[in-house]
Amino acid sequence: MTDWPRPPSALTAAQLDLPPNGARITVAGLVILRQRPGTAKGVIFITLEDETGVVNVIVWRAMYERFRRAVIAGRMLRVTGRIQRDSGVTHVLADTIEDISSLLDRLLDPALSSAPENR
Template sequence: MSPYLPRPPAALVAARLPEVPAGGRVAVAGLVILRQRPGTARGVVFLTLEDETGVINVIVWRKLFERFRRAVIAGRLLRVTGRVERQAGVIHLVAEKIEDISDLLDRLADANAAPLPPPGQTG
């Protein structure tokens, strides 16, 4: 992996995901624009996140969903750490850790708020 790609807990933008080799571990952050839990997917949840450069497809396996249920269901802004997977030309991030960083959205609207903390130090 290139030494110039941010590594967790920093967040990589969607537009740079194609630079990451399959199996590479990265963290991304974005607004949740879609949650899907198809009945035929055996408990797998599919998330679509969006940042300022594009969209990120995230796969959340059942066991991980149970661990991070609250963030997956209620989070508006998530940071997801996982491994990059490529299938039929589509890039997915297989989640390993999910953080709800939605509280950072409220700070954007408040001009008097303290500066945003460095990645990995939310709240």
């Protein structure tokens, strides 16, 4: 992913080591994996990819119920939540999930990216 309209205030995967553990942050990227293990008691794990790497997102059952449509159907998501670091692994515990798949049109159609209204 290169030259895409990154949502304002969204950190890249490469920047996730900067905020302190527990900080509230926003990330955005393409959904490359969704996992709902039977042993996870309703927890869903989402992996997002941006131009710098991947972001691991944990979606608790209550957040899944609230943002179900975005979690199931979103191809590109903006997620706000708290950073959790444990044993060298960084996760984002989702508080808000927004489907921003419409931004994919700008990535897939160069004419849309260069149109005056999109600058």
